[in-house]
Structures are given as C-alpha cells and as structure tokens.
Amino acid sequence: MTPALRKLRLEHGGRDLLVLLPGAGMGPEDFVTAGFFASTRARAPGLDLCAVDLGPDSISSGQALPAVSREILEPARARYARVWLGGISLGGLLALCQAADHPHSVDGLCLLAPYPGSRLTQGAIREAGGLANWKATAEQLADPEFRVWHWLKAPPADCPVYVGYGTEDRFADGMAQIAGCFPPASRRTVPGGHDWPAWQLLWEDFLASGHFSA
Numbered sequence: 012m013t014p015a016l017r018k019l020r021l022e023h024g025g026r027d028l029l030v031l032l033p034g035a036g037m038g039p040e041d042f043v044t045a046g047f048f049a050s051t052r053a054r055a056p057g058l059d060l061c062a063v064d065l066g067p068d069s070i071s072s073g074q075a076l077p078a079v080s081r082e083i084l085e086p087a088r089a090r091y092a093r094v095w096l097g098g099i100s101l102g103g104l105l106a107l108c109q110a111a112d113h114p115h116s117v118d119g120l121c122l123l124a125p126y127p128g129s130r131l132t133q134g135a136i137r138e139a140g141g142l143a144n145w146k147a148t149a150e151q152l153a154d155p156e157f158r159v160w161h162w163l164k165a166p167p168a169d170c171p172v173y174v175g176y177g178t179e180d181r182f183a184d185g186m187a188q189i190a191g192c193f194p195p196a197s198r199r200t201v202p203g204g205h206d207w208p209a210w211q212l213l214w215e216d217f218l219a220s221g222h223f224s225a
Contacts, residue, residue, distance in 0.1 A: 016063050016065070017064040018061055018062065020059070021052060021060040022059050024056070024059075025055075026057050026091065026092045026093070027058050027059070027092055027094070028060070028093075029095040029097055029121060030084065030087075030096050030097070031062040032063055032079070032098030032102030033098065034100030034101045037099065039062035039064050042062045043062070045210065047062075047214055055218045057223040058218075076105060076112075084096070084109075084117065093119060096110070096120060096121075097120060097123065099123045100125070100205065103123060103125025103126060103174075104126040104159065107122065107162070108158070108159055110162065111163075114162075117170070119171040121172075121173045122172065122189070123176070123213050123217075124180055124205055124213075125189055127185025127186055128160070129156060132157060143164075145160070147160075163189065164192070166192055166193065173197060173217050173222075174186075174190045174193055174199070175199035176190070176201075177202065177204050180203070199213060
C-alpha cells in the first residue's frame with residue numbers, strides 16, 4: 012500500500028483551501044519557516060493551507076499528483092467553497108500539470124516562480140516559432156510538460172490565476188512565457204532570483220490580491 016502523503020495544515024475556519032506543492036528539495040516545513048503560514052493567519056482569515064511533502068520518487072513515477080487528488084483535493088470539495096492549488100518552482104509546474112490534465116479539479120492557481128520545463132520542451136516550442144505557432148504531436152502530448160504548454164495556449168478564462176517570479180530568476184524567460192498566457196492582472200514580478208526572499212515578497216502580494224476574505 013502506498014503510504015499517505017505527509018502534510019502540514021493551517022486550519023482557521025477559512026472558506027477556501029490552498030494546497031501548496033514544494034519545489035525540488037523542499038518540504039512542507041519550508042513554507043512554515045518562510046512565514047507563509049504566519050502571514051496567512053494574520054492577513055487571510057478566509058484561507059486555509061495544506062502544504063504537502065512530495066518525494067522525488069513519487070514525482071518521477073507519476074504517483075504524486077494522483078495522491079494529491081485522492082487525499083486532498085477530492086475530500087476538500089465537501090468542505091470548502093473553493094480549492095486552489097499552488098506551488099513553487101517544480102511545485103508550480105506540477106500545479107499546472109494538474110490543471111492541464113484535470114481542469115475541473117481546482118478552482119484557482121497560485122504559481123510562484125513556476126519551473127517552465129526542460130530544455131527539450133522549451134527548445135521544441137522555440138524551434139516551432141513560439142507557443143502560438145507550435146502544434147503538439149501525439150508523441151509530445153504523452154509528456155506532461157508538453158501537455159502543460161498545450162493547455163497554456165488557451166487556459167480557461169474562469170480559473171483565477173496568480174503567477175509571479177523574480178526578475179533575476181535564472182528561469183525568468185520561461186516564466187515570462189507562462190505569465191504571458193494569462194491576463195495582465197494575474198502577473199507579478201519582484202526583484203530577486205530563484206530564492207525565498209523573492210517568493211516571500213510574492214506570497215505577501217498574493218495574500219493582498221483580494222481573492223480571499225473572512
């Protein structure tokens with residue numbers, strides 16, 4: 012039997028839930044240490060959090076997101092008005108994977124410095140003349156990264172999105188392409204790189220975005 016996901020929760024009576032997926036090498040405790048839980052408790056009483064531990068083996072095997080759906084997203088439907096999914100770096104890409112493959116499983120996305128995918132993925136789209144000109148092959152659509160970019164060609168207008176990144180992030184070019192797929196009001200940049208100081212600024216901005224209230 013597959014062991015249950017390890018989770019850290021902030022539950023203070025919120026109407027909405029945001030599930031946070033960590034980046035590579037991160038755990039749910041990192042969100043606590045970085046102040047995400049404390050800021051949410053103080054500034055967004057309408058929002059509960061659930062930070063998840065996703066091991067590299069479960070990600071590479073494709074078992075991570077089915078487990079998140081089974082253990083968190085689906086049960087939350089009976090309890091919360093809206094269920095958001097978000098993440099940092101690789102966690103942001105995984106959130107996009109979930110939205111692309113199961114578009115009705117989440118009500119909103121919070122993408123902090125979302126990893127834009129491998130050089131192979133980025134190169135194939137660039138060689139096609141950009142996302143607007145790229146047409147996915149059947150072989151490419153078997154790959155979750157390519158499915159994300161196929162979904163990004165026309166993301167649903169009724170799914171609220173927050174996407175932000177640091178202007179000095181080493182993946183900033185790819186992140187800008189992701190951000191450009193969403194309305195200008197959804198996009199944010201802050202000074203900084205691919206690191207917690209930039210992500211903390213983005214988190215504070217996200218909480219101030221007006222999506223959540225008591």
